[in-house]
Amino acid sequence: MKSYRKELWMQVPNRRGYVNLTPEVSAAVRASGVREGLCLVNAMHITASVFINDNESGLHRDFERWLEGLAPEKPYSQYDHNLTGEDNADAHLKRSVMGREVVVAITEGQLDLGPWEQIFYGEFDGLRRKRVLIKIIGD
Numbered sequence: 037m038k039s040y041r042k043e044l045w046m047q048v049p050n051r052r053g054y055v056n057l058t059p060e061v062s063a064a065v066r067a068s069g070v071r072e073g074l075c076l077v078n079a080m081h082i083t084a085s086v087f088i089n090d091n092e093s094g095l096h097r098d099f100e101r102w103l104e105g106l107a108p109e110k111p112y113s114q115y116d117h118n119l120t121g122e123d124n125a126d127a128h129l130k131r132s133v134m135g136r137e138v139v140v141a142i143t144e145g146q147l148d149l150g151p152w153e154q155i156f157y158g159e160f161d162g163l164r165r166k167r168v169l170i171k172i173i174g175d
Contacts, residue, residue: 038068038175040064040067040070042170045168046167047165049163052100058091064172070174070175075147086157087155103160106129131160
């Protein structure tokens with residue numbers, strides 16, 4: 037069995053945003069040499085997410101509105117976590133909803149995604165560098 041590990045570094049220029057990781061993850065699958073296996077992609081920070089969905093800008097704006105309705109950024113004083121001097125309690129909650137990671141099958145050397153599926157990094161407390169882990173195992 038082969039194993040391959042790669043880190044991607046992200047720095048979203050805004051507090052929140054979405055980055056399509058599918059091209060980078062596909063390249064990692066090719067570099068791994070794995071033909072049949074699994075690919076894990078996970079955010080290595082507790083205020084960011086990795087998820088699978090459609091690459092459609094209207095949907096991304098819908099995510100933003102929906103998540104902001106569930107866990108509004110402001111007022112900062114509404115969150116006990118922010119009493120520590122932080123201002124990112126909402127980002128922790130948004131990450132909990134959107135998830136930490138995805139696992140995608142690799143079939144015949146390619147990500148086995150469904151129609152329209154793409155892998156995304158969701159940033160909820162940006163303006164600094166964060167890591168995404170790609171871990172591939174298989175034959």
